[in-house]
Amino acid sequence: MAKIIINQDRCKGCFLCVNFCPKGLIKKSVKLNKQGLNFVEFDSNGECIGCMQCAVICPDCCIEVDK
């Protein structure tokens, strides 16, 4: 099964990946990162299909995809 690795300190919280994940596996965090922003978290229990839409749309290149 595929998974994604998010660089949470680099994330600026635009949440575009949250909108484009077809499985709804990316969620907004409650905590804040080093920049003082809400970041995104990956639900590793879900069934990620490795479609890379999150990584393709991320403006800050924070997401790596393993498949």
Add this chain to the structure above:
Amino acid sequence: MKKTFKRCQSLYDLPAHYCPGCGHGIAHRLVAEVVQELGIREKTIGIAPVGCAVMAYDYWNFDCSEAAHGRALAVATAIKRVHPQNIVFTYQGDGDLAAIGTNETIHAANRGENLSVVFINNAVYGMTGGQLAPTTLLGQKTSTSIEGREKKAHGYPLKISEMLALLPGVCYIERVSLHSPPEVLKAKRAIKQAFKNQINNLGFSLVEILSPCPTYWGLAPKESLDWIRDVMQKEFPLGRIK
């Protein structure tokens, strides 16, 4: 399990200074990936504009030069003529390419310089505070058109790609968008084509990218992508222009 997506060597591992949801980050990555995939990193020279992307040279791991406002294509012409074996491209916003640099843009295209141009169209001046740009849509509110752009006072949105398509020296013009992951991949294909044209000595190529500016459009990042899809695309239709 293997990595199917990661940052490429042509893009430094640094935090970008752009606002959350800004299209410049995506466009920078696409250019870097194209340079990497074509194997031309060692001989590519990029020209950074004045505008939000003024520090683009900090992010790309290949040679870059800065140009005075609007003069990126003049600088690119000089570099390409002195170093014809190098791959030279400019990366310019609409305030740079379509406003102060219209003259340089039209003449570089008319001379048919063998260059690739990445033109970021976000319909406002981003760096200076969201003022009205030549590409601002009719009715769009900006900090210098607070009631929306009016045709009587401000004229119509300037369609630089359609204008340049009339010139015989131009070999390739395509308008793409960043409003969804499939469109981002199409944008990458268009940028790759523009670079390939230069490698094959075909002449002037330009890729216009409709890019979101959530901060000065006053929209959330996802809403600004929807605005490109629903509103901006009607004024600036996507597809191959030449």
